[in-house]
Amino acid sequence: MPSNKVKQVALMLKAIHSQESLEAAREKAGRVTEQLRAIRLGKAAEWVEQHIDKTLSYYCYPQNRWTRITINNPLERIMREIRRRTRIVRVFP
Structure with a gap:
């Protein structure tokens, strides 16, 4: 925590x-x-x-592109996928 x-x-x-x-x-x-x-x-x-x-x-960049810039960040995508999977499992094996 x-x-x-x-x-x-x-x-x-x-x-x-x-x-x-x-x-x-x-x-x-x-x-x-x-x-x-x-x-x-x-x-x-x-x-x-x-x-x-x-x-x-x-x-x-134009303001309407700001969210796309953060969404396309590969590291963020990986972390989001890890969060998604750990929420389902709730515990690491």
Whole structure:
């Protein structure tokens, strides 16, 4: 079960990526890095600062394509399939 801090960081990252525009997402990323440093997660804050532009690259495409970009991600597809199968089985063999 994830710890409270892990859940908190996940919510922060989702908040960055749910912004309406690239500028708003970058502003939110700045606020998130400040929050991460405030809760003593300096390495996570550094990682966000260094890699956030890579994760926000989908903003360069029209908004109606954003969902297709995430759906076509092979890693996400694999993880979704694993989740689907484990929900049916409920236990790993």
